[in-house]
Amino acid sequence: METTAAHDIKKHVRLYISVFIALLALTVVTVAISYLHLDITAAIFVALTVAIIKGSLVASYFMHLISEKKIIFVTLILTVLFFVVLMALPLFSHSDQVTSSNVP
Amino acid sequence: MEIPYTVTARADTGVNNAKLGVWLFLASEVMLFGALFTSYILLRTTAPEWPKGYEILNVPLATLNTAVLITSSITMVMAWASLMMKNFSKYKIYMGLTIILGLAFLVIKALEYGPKFSHGLYPSTNTFFAIYFTLTGLHGLHVIGGMIINSYFWGPGSKMWSTDPQRFTNRIEVAGLYWHFVDIVWIFLFPTIYLV
Numbered sequence: 001m002e003t004t005a006a007h008d009i010k011k012h013v014r015l016y017i018s019v020f021i022a023l024l025a026l027t028v029v030t031v032a033i034s035y036l037h038l039d040i041t042a043a044i045f046v047a048l049t050v051a052i053i054k055g056s057l058v059a060s061y062f063m064h065l066i067s068e069k070k071i072i073f074v075t076l077i078l079t080v081l082f083f084v085v086l087m088a089l090p091l092f093s094h095s096d097q098v099t100s101s102n103v104p
Numbered sequence: 105m106e107i108p109y110t111v112t113a114r115a116d117t118g119v120n121n122a123k124l125g126v127w128l129f130l131a132s133e134v135m136l137f138g139a140l141f142t143s144y145i146l147l148r149t150t151a152p153e154w155p156k157g158y159e160i161l162n163v164p165l166a167t168l169n170t171a172v173l174i175t176s177s178i179t180m181v182m183a184w185a186s187l188m189m190k191n192f193s194k195y196k197i198y199m200g201l202t203i204i205l206g207l208a209f210l211v212i213k214a215l216e217y218g219p220k221f222s223h224g225l226y227p228s229t230n231t232f233f234a235i236y237f238t239l240t241g242l243h244g245l246h247v248i249g250g251m252i253i254n255s256y257f258w259g260p261g262s263k264m265w266s267t268d269p270q271r272f273t274n275r276i277e278v279a280g281l282y283w284h285f286v287d288i289v290w291i292f293l294f295p296t297i298y299l300v
Contacts, residue, residue: 009188016185020178027170034158034299047295055288062181062284064277069118072127079131086138090146 019061026054111270126278130285133246137289140242144235144296155232157298162216166298169212170290176205177287180254180280187273192265195276199258202283206251213244239293246286253279 030050038046060066065076109121117124148154157163183198220226220233227237257272257279264272 006189009185013182013185016178016181020174023174023177024171027167027174030295030299031163031167034163034295040300043300044296047300051292051295054291058177058284058288058291062177062287063281069113071117071119071124075124075127075131079134083134083138086135086142087145089142090149093146094149 015061019057023054023057026050111268111274120274122274122278123281126281130281133285133289137239137242140235140239141292141296144239147231147235151231157236157300160232161236161298162219163298165212165216166294169209169216170294172205172209172212173287173290176202176209177284179205180283184273184276184280187265187269187276190269192262195265196258196262199254199276203251203254203258206247206254209247210244210251213240236297239297243286243289243293246289250279250283250286254283 030047033046033050034043037043065072107121111120113119114121179198179201183195183202186192186194186198225233227234257276261275262272264275
């Protein structure tokens with residue numbers, strides 16, 4: 001039992017190192033792309049895409065989400081839901097602005 | 105009285121209490137940073153003009169800090185893995201490295217803040233700097249918090265390894281969850297503040 005666990009961990013360690021190298025590589029990629037000075041929409045799209053990949057790698061492997069119990073996912077799904085609402089607030093404010101036409 | 109479920113998993117949740125507790129705390133942290141992030145979006149999209157981060161901020165220093173923080177994440181996970189392999193001396197080395205890398209992050213951050221202050225750039229200067237200092241400053245406070253926790257587990261807290269090794273290993277795992285979360289926050293702050 002002990003030896004199996006230790007063996008599994010050794011396999012994990014190799015995976016952690018691969019993830020680490022991927023994270024460093026993606027950092028170089030995102031900085032390199034920023035020097036191209038793309039227009040703002042493209043730049044934000046690229047920056048967020050790379051950040052989401054990097055964040056998912058950290059959460060999946062370093063935080064062991066890839067093999068986590070259901071209760072943790074339930075907690076996180078709820079968090080994501082609230083987070084999306086939070087991010088949508090600026091959109092709501094855009095669609096309901098005070099302008100000269102709707103001020104009594 | 106013993107704190108329940110520090111080692112064994114609860115039957116109904118399937119995890120030990122410390123792990124669920126820390127994940128719930130991280131959920132609240134997502135909302136804290138999320139609120140500031142949504143404020144950033146609102147302020148930036150409604151501003152008549154907004155400077156490009158890379159024109160004002162020190163991208164090379166921030167890139168170096170990204171590498172430092174990512175490296176501290178791998179040393180943190182290696183600290184936990186060392187305990188899983190029953191190697192306490194390796195744990196001490198990796199946890200020590202994690203703390204030193206946290207300190208390096210703060211020193212580099214200070215090198216970044218210093219010239220800003222000496223050029224008269226403060227949170228009160230404009231909305232850009234208000235957002236920049238609030239988000240990176242709050243993140244820096246989280247790094248300091250993590251270093252305090254990690255230092256305790258490196259020093260006096262590590263005595264638990266000889267009395268209750270499994271519980272200690274679980275503590276390092278959940279301390280790691282927090283530390284990796286702080287890394288993820290930076291992974292999002294760095295491109296959205298410095299690179300666009």
